Amino acid sequence: MAPLDIRAILRDEGIGRRLRGVMAVAFLALILAGGAAAWMTGRSQQHIRALSHTYEVENAILDARQLLERGETTRRGYLLAPGQRDFLVIYRNSARALPPALKRIRRLTSDNPVQVASYATLLDQVRKLVTMREESIGRIAAGDVAGARAAFDVEHSALPMASIRTTLDHMAQEERRLLASRERDVVNSERMFYVVLVVAGILLAVAVIASLLTVLGYTRDLARSHDALRALNAGLEDRVTERTADLTRANEEIQRFAYIVSHDLRSPLVNVMGFTAELESATGQLSQLVDRVEADAPQLLTDDARFAAREDLPEAIGFIRTSTQKMDRLINAILQLSRQGRRALAPEPLDIAAMVAQIRETLAHRLADADATLEVEGTLPEIVSDRFSIDQILSNLIENAVKYLRPGVPGRIVVRGHREGARAVFEIADNGRGIDPRDHARVFDLFRRSGAQDRPGEGIGLATVRALVFRLGGLIDLSSTLGEGATFRLSLPMTYASQESGQ
Template identity: 60%
Template sequence: MDDMNAARRDDAGGAKKRDERPTRMAGRNLLAPAIVFAVGLASTLVVGLAYDRVAAERDAQRFQSLVAQRVISIDERMGLYVGLLRGVAAYFAAEGEVDRAGFDALIQRMRIDEEYPGVQGVGFTVLISSAAEEAALEEAMRAQGMEAFSVWPGDDDAPPGAADAAGAGEILRTSIVFLHPDDDRNRQALGFDMASEETRRDAMLRARDRGLSTASGRVRLVQETATDVQPGFLIYVPVYAGGRIPGTVEERRRLLEGWVYAPFRARDLFDRALFQGLGGELDFAVYDGDGTEPENLLYSTRDMDGPGRLGFAEVERIAIADQPWTVVLTTTPLFERASPRVFTPFIFLAGVVATGMLTAASVRQARAVDAAEQARTQVEELNHTLEHRVERRTAQLERARARLAELNVDLERAVQARTAELTAANEEIQRFAYIVSHDLRAPLVNVMGFTAELETVRADVEAFLAEVAEKAPEIASEDARRAIETDLPEALGFIRASTQKMDRLINAILKLSREGRRVLSAEPVALAEIVESLRESLAHQLVERDATIEIGPLPTITSDRLALEQIIGNVVENAVKYLDPARPGLIRVTAQDAGPEVRLAVADNGRGISQTDFERIFDLFRRAGRQDVPGEGIGLAHTRALVRRLGGAIDVASIAGEGSTFTITLPKVLDDAAKASKDENKDEKESAA
């Protein structure tokens, strides 16, 4: 009995010692949590950096698009102002003599305040050949109601250097005689001799000698008052006697009558006409000339102290009339707030949190395993006292495994749902492009129809003019005949070319949309037959360009015939179009077996492509290199979309000036993903029906 009690006491003491023993995790069980932690941090870093890189690329594309919009807006708007001045100059040439009332009526009919916002006015400055002519001009203007009119500054007040250096010492003297609208600012400019100021005089002389519109550098307009002083500039269009532009510089100087011109106050122009309604995602600074010196600043939305937080800045140079401008563009906080890169810190944070949670779960699991090992050791010692503990630990492990399985199922469902959303969004984009293209075609058809009617009417008017010229030649003027036979056909030609280009773009968008919805049909296709047929269809172009197409051994694959014809046709036709005329053209089409895939290579010795444009050429409506070959920048974008639908890939290798090689990788048999896409399109069409 005592031995039994002692044994029990020993067992109880041993059990107490075992309970008091500190629980420590084995080093080998810490390996799994450490791996989970390291992999989680590495995955977070990789995903975060990849997202940030993609977001940065999208920001760069969006910035370049906004820059192009702003620069085009400036160029097109200033082109409208130049066109306005040319129209007024044509009026002077047609009328011969124009008085103040006629000029004011003309400008009022043009509604420059409504149609041409930002222009300070439209005026005419006359060339004065002698003091007698100056006196006669002042008397005539005073007779028209301008009692205080005089030419200023006087000869004595003119600054040094007012002589026309190109005119062998001849003094250039001018006077503003008309300027509309008739407001306080413009009235104080009447009579001003613009040739007395060097910057204006240089622009006027260039316009006179070239017979073209010219723009001055930065000046202070005489319209400026003591308040709200702004930089300004002027655009000049010369007016010659006889109603035409003389053929030589000497004749232009001899027949010059004056200049139609428009003054601009820079801030009024840019705020009212050029940048209104374009959003606040970019800051602008516009400088006169090729540099960015502060003294040449015409306009700035704010102090341009360098690129924004995202580091985007662009310097563009454009020509206004013949005067260079430098436009500096940077991003604003509004652009930066819309950047997807604002989510990059949250991605890193979410990754760290997820890594911590997974590591904690792994540690708990490792502890459970360690506890199970200790329990197993204790079971060997006292199996009859520790069975319930082993069962409890085992149950904990099972619950952990079940929970992990549930998490895996939820993750797979989330991935499938996201994939379905992306697929639906892509299909919605295709439907949207299809609908928009149809809606654009309706007004385009109207424009094309009315253009045809105008051509018919022009023919009738031309016949009528011929009849009038035969019966009453004194009525049919040379200007009317030129307008009917030359100017009007030229304008109709411009309209027809623009509508045809718009029609091609709409057809291309429709084609892309239809190809994205077309059901793929797999059949055996001999690639050699496709290339041979293409060579025959391009025979005439090949002869013109002194080029040949060499066809190597090509396999037969099972794929969609129409898609393959379009892919190979686009790549080979591009190779023909961009051959170098300085040497005989050579295009090689070869294939290489790559297991379940085939690599089709189209190599040429043409112009080549800059490495910086390798990705750009596959973007929609984007082209690279010299733009001397017709095209809309759609072919390669369409080609890459078709290749991807077939489960393949396309890339390019090129050296500028030596040639390019396009490599198309396609499966030998149309894969399951493409077939699934085909079945989904079929189900959608049946549902729509």
């Protein structure tokens, strides 16, 4: 039986094409969901502000109405009992508070022509009422209580307060009409948001199903490969060697594929970054042109053009630059992991305590700034392994511990270790802010982070650590409680044995 060619299987089944199609659909769904979320969030905020404005206007109308009613009530009380000065005090307080309340109504309703007209009517009515009130109070102060009461009777027959109440009711009804309209807008926006999310969810579901079907097809191919391998004669060592070589080449091809894809991604990214710089330069020239037009011929310049040149374009370019920089860091991370997988390991005797001391010297400034200490507890076992990999593992874990210490709490990072049979166990413990138990597994995934994202990083360090530990034949796990620190536990062979040695 001829050995199976993995590349031929991929080519015949079209797995690569299906995966690209699935990724395109998933990417489109994510873009749709993100754009819809951003747009609908903006619309919802606008509607909420409008609703809040309506409630504020209603409160302002109610406050003015209460002041007018209180002033009318206390004036009547003062007419009936001129000797009760408390009525006059309350009346004066209401009169002083009334102009600010009316100005507040005018400020809040200045964008509504209907309310502006009603406010003009209300202001005229209030001025007449205030004149009548002051005349009544003045007569009482002059001792003409009977004249004041007679004037009040004449005034009452004209129903000035009834007219004011009618105007205020009309304004309140207008706000209630706006409130109902704006509430409908909010409901419609929410419905549209859910519709967009459902569409995006359907696209994602289609992408997931297609991915599952692709994986199942690939799994069937693997199953057939395993069946073919089991059918081979176990004594034919040359066939086993041949297939092992095929698998090695396939693994190397996958690593090369990741490396090539990362470079292919970088090429358009570099173009985007270059064109972004050109756009930024062009935006500066456009802004200068807008300044010249504004100075020489302002009538030719619209507000939209001015806003686009000075705010919209610079803001959009800033967003593009931030996104391309983040993508560049992610591509670098993929390249770094790819290079780690291709690097040849060189085992040698390692003094772990000396390596920790060297890391302490490197991080001395950061440890001092964080008011933290790095200590070695007991005697650390010496192992035979790859120096560069072990240094990367310890450096990443210790730097993470320093990065996530709790502010205001003296930091303490401890490295300890012991031997368990043919393996060495190392622990890196800290008293930092800890990791949620639900995130213990996923913090080792590439680009995945836990807790508040208030520290710089892309979620690469722990993924690199795990890849290096596994390549050295080791294991890594984590124990942590929020607010009480974290402990990373490494289990490594005392002596690394490469696959080529046959051990």
